[in-house]
Amino acid sequence: MAPSSAERRRLAPAKVNYALHVTGRRADGYHLIDSLVGFPAIGDTVTARPATEGLDLVVTGPFAETLAEAGNMAENLVLQAARALAHHAGIAPQGLHLTLEKSLPIAAGIGGGSSDATATLKLLRDLWAPALADAELARIGLALGADLPMCLNGRPARITGIGETVTTIPPLPDHTLLLVNPGTCVATPTIFKALTQRDNPPLPDLPRGGFDSLEEFVDWLGETRNDLEPPAIDTAPVIGEVLAALRQHQPIRLARMSGSGATCFAIVDNPVEAGEIATRLAAQHPTWWIRSAPATSSQGTADGT
Numbered sequence: 001m002a003p004s005s006a007e008r009r010r011l012a013p014a015k016v017n018y019a020l021h022v023t024g025r026r027a028d029g030y031h032l033i034d035s036l037v038g039f040p041a042i043g044d045t046v047t048a049r050p051a052t053e054g055l056d057l058v059v060t061g062p063f064a065e066t067l068a069e070a071g072n073m074a075e076n077l078v079l080q081a082a083r084a085l086a087h088h089a090g091i092a093p094q095g096l097h098l099t100l101e102k103s104l105p106i107a108a109g110i111g112g113g114s115s116d117a118t119a120t121l122k123l124l125r126d127l128w129a130p131a132l133a134d135a136e137l138a139r140i141g142l143a144l145g146a147d148l149p150m151c152l153n154g155r156p157a158r159i160t161g162i163g164e165t166v167t168t169i170p171p172l173p174d175h176t177l178l179l180v181n182p183g184t185c186v187a188t189p190t191i192f193k194a195l196t197q198r199d200n201p202p203l204p205d206l207p208r209g210g211f212d213s214l215e216e217f218v219d220w221l222g223e224t225r226n227d228l229e230p231p232a233i234d235t236a237p238v239i240g241e242v243l244a245a246l247r248q249h250q251p252i253r254l255a256r257m258s259g260s261g262a263t264c265f266a267i268v269d270n271p272v273e274a275g276e277i278a279t280r281l282a283a284q285h286p287t288w289w290i291r292s293a294p295a296t297s298s299q300g301t302a303d304g305t
């Protein structure tokens with residue numbers, strides 16, 4: 001069905017941490033990270049439609065039920081984002097019907113909730129506070145989650161602090177990401193708590209002007225880690241199985257866990273190779289969530305309007 005003219009839609013892309021070093025811990029317990037992130041062209045969709053009264057949210061899509069089981073709807077980050085923005089704009093969050101099509105797995109290390117909140121903030125800024133600057137939106141976002149500023153930026157970036165310092169980098173060389181989630185929810189605080197070492201070295205320097213080729217990018221990644229991967233594998237050993245399964249399938253360039261898990265990614269040269277590997281993996285592991293997507297999402301509304 002074509003969207004009505006008053007309906008606004010936005011893609012909430014997955015976030016992938018290509019590398020994530022934990023470099024320290026703040027006095028309040030939050031960890032300092034140094035991470036390189038990107039946003040593949042796959043995600044949830046948030047839709048906003050005027051309503052006669054109230055503020056409500058309907059969740060649809062393949063992971064709607066898992067999300068309902070994971071928590072109370074009032075705590076959904078989409079509603080939290082709408083309320084936070086309305087509060088900031090000094091208005092009552094009324095007359096709005098929101099729909100979240102939940103296509104990304106939950107508590108999965110790919111920032112689904114943060115990206116949903118980001119899409120909501122961007123949609124509703126247009127309606128309620130068009131003059132609000134990006135920096136102010138990021139400040140509102142950070143109060144909802146450490147991943148929000150990077151999702152609001154929505155482009156490949158180096159992330160430091162607890163997630164609030166976002167430095168955009170030049171576009172990454174073309175590649176396809178294969179994302180695999182074994183269906184185990186992993187709670188971010190559990191994984192940070194399980195770290196045994198918190199003062200690791202930062203990421204190596206990035207080449208000025210960006211990576212010239214995929215080889216150069218993958219070589220650079222080879223010098224990096226995801227420090228959350230070992231504690232996540234201890235907590236959910238199936239993550240080790242996912243990585244082993246990905247590494248069995250050639251040609252992949254690199255396989256690693258994203259964020260606090262359990263989703264793992266593989267870097268593949270092109271969509272055809274990624275599709276072939278996805279088919280073989282799905283035959284071996286029919287219950288795993290397996291998707292491939294170009295590494296960069298086109299930012300903007302999901303329906304191009």
Ligand SMILES: C[C@@](CO)(OP(=O)(O)O)[C@H](O)COP(=O)(O)OP(=O)(O)OC[C@H]1O[C@@H](n2ccc(N)nc2=O)[C@H](O)[C@@H]1O
Nearest residue numbers: 029030031109110111145146147162188189192259260261
């Ligand atoms: C690990 C990362 C990497 O991008 O991603 P995910 O695995 O969540 O996708 C993020 O740092 C997660 O960001 P986000 O999921 O927004 O975290 P928040 O809701 O703010 O925090 C949840 C909890 O994680 C821990 N936390 C989070 C971020 C951080 N830099 N240090 C932490 O110690 C804290 O225990 C906090 O209470």
Ligand SMILES: Nc1ncnc2c1ncn2[C@@H]1O[C@H](COP(=O)(O)OP(=O)(O)O)[C@@H](O)[C@H]1O
Nearest residue numbers: 070071076077106107108109110111112113116
């Ligand atoms: N819209 C949402 N999508 C996903 N999770 C949400 C959402 N709103 C609230 N949550 C809660 O946020 C937590 C983190 O989920 P998510 O953002 O998917 O994971 P991660 O932080 O590992 O990337 C989950 O426990 C979930 O119940």
